[in-house]
Amino acid sequence: MSTASDTLSESTPAPAPPPSDLLDRLVSLGKQRGFFYQSSEIYGGINALYDYGPLGTRVRRNIRNRWWRSTVELRDDVEGIETSIIMNPQVWVASGHVAGFSDPLVDCTGSCRRRWRADHLPAERAARGRAPDAPGCPECGGDLTEPRQFNLMFRTFLGPVEDTSAQAYLRPETAQGMFVDFKSVLTSSRQRVPFGIAQNGKSFRNEISPGNSIFRTREFEQMEMEFFCEPGTDDHWFDYWRAERFRWYVEELGVRSSRLRLRDHEPDELAHYAKAATDVEYLYPFGWGELEGIANRTDFDLTAHQTASGVDLTYLDPVSGRRYIPYVVEPAAGVDRIMLTVLIDAYDEEEVRGERRVVMRMHPDVAPVQVAVLPLSKKEELTGPARELEHRLRPHFATEYDETQSIGRRYRRQDEIGTPLAVTFDFDSLEDHAVTIRERDGMTQVRVPVEGLEGALRDELARFRERTAARARGGSAG
């Protein structure tokens, strides 16, 4: 087994969670600055669905890009694909979602008003429903409603005619696309087991109780990878991905390790398809929550699809000549949750000269803006060259130009959205052709010639990256 969580839980005291009102502050900030807001707000909003604003969209793209880069582009053993959101409904029959992705629920109409899963109640209680002499609710003895099906898959219809033969589903996970396309990818990519197939995209679940802002929504975005390997090597790959995925959050997103843990599932909480599972969890203001699940799905899915479709999904190893259905190790992460985590983990407040400074200590590659270009004054002699400078940097960095209000205010505004570097063009710049680079965390400044600015910014960002990862490793950021 990997050591990340074991080491942590043994050698460090219980980590301090973020302050409990942080989520509220982030929701305000998110709306004010354009990270995320409730969907369809002018119509009164809609439950558990969110839109991402200009800054939030940048952060999400950065998260996706970093995942794609490390999971697909930098590896020669993982292929990326994109499959359709609506698939042949038989996919969801074979995968077990049609039968198993729903719960029959009954409500107590007596004094306790609790809700129960009908299939968890003793048979005679549920069966008698509302009968007056039935034992009813296990808690208070009150009457129970008839069981109602809560199917967690969104249903829709393919084509304009809404009859049951046209019924289809919005995918509740992207994973099935990788299983169903396993054979096509195998033959078109010249990959050999062990190898992985990855994709990122939207999934939909009719959650019974969504909540905690963007943590649990009904439409969400997944980043999933199915790693196919020979049976018998699956434990090894499970441990490998378990450690690799933990590392990714710390090293590449800068999430402090002291608020991360790997939690292995107990045998009785394992999904029916899994032999082993571990959650990467983060300590949110509302408690530990799952960021990513790593599961050993065995050969469950490929076997199920082979049986249901009648298509041979076995793999013939060209070296050993062995034929088998590969086992699958799956790391499955949620983009929305990662963004929430990044924001929560980076959020910091400090006192500077008696004033409160809000600063997002984000990893420079995740931050929505990397370099802000600011003329010291709004005088045209400065704004002209500063604008020009910003346009020159724009192809190389995520830049933003801001000339409104005082320079101090603009620094603070950039701090609040996590911009690591600000370039300030002042009156001296007109003479000495040099500008100031101001850095977010310590508010220190260096003067550099405009000529070498691009390289200087690159160097600064590299140092930033190292600092962020070191801080995340050490635990106590801020």
Next chain:
RNA sequence: GCGGGAGUAGCUCAGCCGGUAGAGCAUUUGCUUCCCAAGCAAAGGGUCGCGGGUUCGAGUCCCGUCUCCCGCUCCA
């Protein structure tokens, strides 16, 4: 779905026993050779979540509804 709390300016909130809507911050404009939320002056911004009712009059009282937060329940 149940219980509790809450919806008033972009954000945070005040608004008493019903009398015609306010603060701080933010935003915009002007002036200031201006490096850490600086100063001065001015401006814009609200059908008080939505619908109905009571009343001479409703942000305020009543009913309905939608949304958010917390808890329960649930979570492939």
